[in-house]
Amino acid sequence: SQQGEEDPQALSIQEGENATMNCSYKTSINNLQWYRQNSGRGLVHLILIRSNEREKHSGRLRVTLDTSKKSSSLLITASRAADTASYFCATLISSGSARQLTFGSGTQLTVLP
Amino acid sequence: DVKVTQSSRYLVKRTGEKVFLECVQDMDHENMFWYRQDPGLGLRLIYFSYDVKMKEKGDIPEGYSVSREKKERFSLILESASTNQTSMYLCASSSPRRTGGRAFFGQGTRLTVV
Numbered sequence: 001s002q003q004g005e006e007d008p009q010a011l012s013i014q015e016g017e018n019a020t021m022n023c024s025y026k027t028s029i030n031n032l033q034w035y036r037q038n039s040g041r042g043l044v045h046l047i048l049i050r051s052n053e054r055e056k057h058s059g060r061l062r063v064t065l066d067t068s069k070k071s072s073s074l075l076i077t078a079s080r081a082a083d084t085a086s087y088f089c090a091t092l093i094s095s096g097s098a099r100q101l102t103f104g105s106g107t108q109l110t111v112l113p
Numbered sequence: 114d115v116k117v118t119q120s121s122r123y124l125v126k127r128t129g130e131k132v133f134l135e136c137v138q139d140m141d142h143e144n145m146f147w148y149r150q151d152p153g154l155g156l157r158l159i160y161f162s163y164d165v166k167m168k169e170k171g172d173i174p175e176g177y178s179v180s181r182e183k184k185e186r187f188s189l190i191l192e193s194a195s196t197n198q199t200s201m202y203l204c205a206s207s208s209p210r211r212t213g214g215r216a217f218f219g220q221g222t223r224l225t226v227v
Contacts, residue, residue: 006155031214042117042203042218043156088155092214098163099144099209100171101216105155 005104006089012110019076021107023089024069030092030099032065034074037086037106046087047074081113116140119204119219126226132191134222136204144207145187146216147171147179149200156203162187194226 007022023032031050035043049056049065049072056063062075076083088106092099120135136145144163148156148171158171160179168179176198180188187206191198201223205216 009153033215035216035218040221042220043205043216045215045217048213048215090216098161098167098169099207099214100158100161100169101144101146101205101207101214102158102172103148103156105153 006087006107008107009105010108010110012112013079015079015081015111015113017079019079019083019109019111021074021087021089021109023072023074023104025072025089025091025104026070027091027093029067030094032063032072033090033092033101034061034063034072035088035090035103037088039085043088076109079109079111081111083111084109117204117206117217117219119202119222121222122220124222124224126191126194126224128195128226130191130194130226132194132224132226134189134191134202134204134224136187136189136206136219137185138187138206138217139185140206140208140211140217141184142206142208142211142217143184144209144216145181146205146207147177147187147189148203148205149173149198150203150221151200159189196226198224199226200224 034046146161147159162181204219207216
């Protein structure tokens with residue numbers, strides 16, 4: 001079963017608006033990461049938030065983490081047409097020496113010019 | 114920059130063939146992962162490895178095996194390819210010490226089994 005589940009599955013907004021995507025997960029984590037994927041390409045890492053952090057910023061990105069609710073959100077401010085892509089959350093879980101990175105099903109973001 | 118290279122961008126194989134997907138990373142990362150990506154299902158973890166010769170099953174290991182004889186190379190093997198293994202396969206690597214768990218991905222191999 002998927003560790004992370006994104007919500008919504010698809011989001012369509014106008015350029016300049018903010019986009020918010022949510023992620024829920026099931027088990028305790030070391031950190032949570034957000035990735036972006038342009039159509040037909042590999043994933044690119046956007047931002048990482050550790051389990052002891054509550055909020056993190058990087059440029060137009062803002063990530064929050066609520067470990068009590070096992071949820072995270074990604075906010076993209078002042079969106080641009082070039083932000084159109086799929087966005088995935090991923091959770092890193094440690095078990096001994098193993099580090100398992102598990103992804104959710106993603107949110108398809110479309111930013112209309 | 115970290116480079117993760119997958120041996121093929123596109124691959125077409127016949128049902129029943131043994132298929133090898135190769136992945137090489139050049140940054141001495143301990144962890145390597147194989148995922149498959151299907152529409153509406155996101156990325157699903159097939160296998161991962163945290164050291165040479167070490168492997169762990171992910172969420173959907175059935176029909177697959179892996180090999181990690183050298184640190185930089187992680188191979189995914191489809192023992193007897195079936196049409197339901199038609200998918201995009203993504204390889205990734207990471208290092209807890211060097212990248213904090215951040216993963217670097219290859220460009221993907223789109224496999225079609227006919």
